[in-house]
Amino acid sequence: MAAISSLSFSALGQASERKVPVSATRSFVSNFDGFRFRTNYGSDSFVVQTSNSSSRMVIQCLSSVAGGVPTVSVPTVSDTKLNFLKAYKRPIPSIYNNVLQELIVQQHLMRYKRTYQYDAVFALGFVTVYDQLMEGYPDDEDREAIxxxxIKALKEDPExxxxxxxxxxxxxxxxxxxSIIEFPSREGEIEGILKDISERAGGKGSFSYSRFFAIGLFRLLELANATEPTVLEKLCVSLNINKRSVDRDLDVYRNLLSKLVQAKELLKEYVDREKKKMEERVQSQKANEVVAKCLGEFQNGGAS
Structure with missing residues (x-):
């Protein structure tokens, strides 16, 4: 991965100057025919199967153990998506909705993975990604309602x-x-959270690494002005996290967010053009009304 300092979430909020084709509005979400997500334990897996037709797309999520005997009944991907649609019934612009639908499928798989355990770094990663994706959404209240x-669709607590x-x-x-890499030798609420993650990631409990965790990790470094690759490497060692996985996932999300910025810029240009056309039509209509009124007054005056 290139120098880690090249990835800045604040910079991703700025529009790209490079012009891109309209197809970019779809390229930042992956189109997948099938996705298999396996836990660290060979006896447990989640399978997502999709079948596309002109009328519907079917998504199934199955949990099984060796021998094909179901263990814990978990909601399907369709259940989670339906919960989301029930909780937020207003239409969402497609440029945002496409990404949200992709993310909720991915996060459903993370959420119901056998080794999943909520932690604050994961939460920070998701909040960071969500706020970047939804930056510029037309209504602040709607953005928070979404x-x-x-989060409630995933049966977790948004607060x-x-x-x-x-x-x-x-x-x-x-x-x-x-100081950020010295948390193991210090006391405090956040230090305790990081120590707990380190212990679980080291094999003393359930820990499930994810891209959201990687994003949260780098967000900590960004806010501490400590984005040098060596600092990230030392922090990964302290947390018992594979730095290579973190580097890879940061690259993936950097590309995703960069493409989203480009797509949102195209959308803004389109909206601005349509708004200008509408204003021109309104002004033209008003001008026609004024002319018609003047002609009417002239004709009435001539008749008298």
Whole structure:
């Protein structure tokens, strides 16, 4: 991966100057025919199967153990998506909805993975991605309502996500390149959270690494102004996390968000053009009405 400092979430919020074809509005979400997500334990797996036709798309999520005997009954991907649609019934512009639908499928698989256990770094990662994806959404209240519906559809607490993300951000702003990797030798609420993650990732409990965790990890470094690759490497060692996986996943999301910025810029240009056309039509109509009124007054005056 290139220098880690090249990935900045604040920079991704700015529009790209490079012009891209309209197809870019669809390229930032992956089109998949099938996706298999296996846990660290060979006896447990989730399978997503999709079949496309002109009328519908069917998605199934199955949980099984060796021998094909179901263990824990978990909601299907369709159940989670339906919960989201029930919780938020207003239409969502396609450029946002396409990404949300892709993310909720991925996060459903993470959420119901056997080794999954919620943690604050994961929450920070998701909140960071969500806020970047939804930046510029037409209505702030709707943006937060969508967030609430999304997390509740996964049977988790949106307030916990927001609160934990805020705590981590405040803590990270008070750190630097040295202090942030010294959490194992220090006491505190956030230090305790990171120690717990380190122990679980080291094999002393359930831990499920994900891209959202990688994003949350880098967000901590970004806020601490400690984005040098060596700092990330040391932090990964302290947390018992594979840095190669983190590098790969940061690249994936950097590309995703960059494409989203380009697509949103195209959408903005389209909306601005349509708005200008509408204003021109309104002005033209008003001018015609004024002319018609003047002609009417002239004709009436001539008749008298």
């Amino acid at each position: 967030f609430q519906a999304y 916990q996500y927001r609160n934990d993300a805020q705590k981590l951000e405040e803590w990270a702003r008070a750190q630097n390149a040295t």
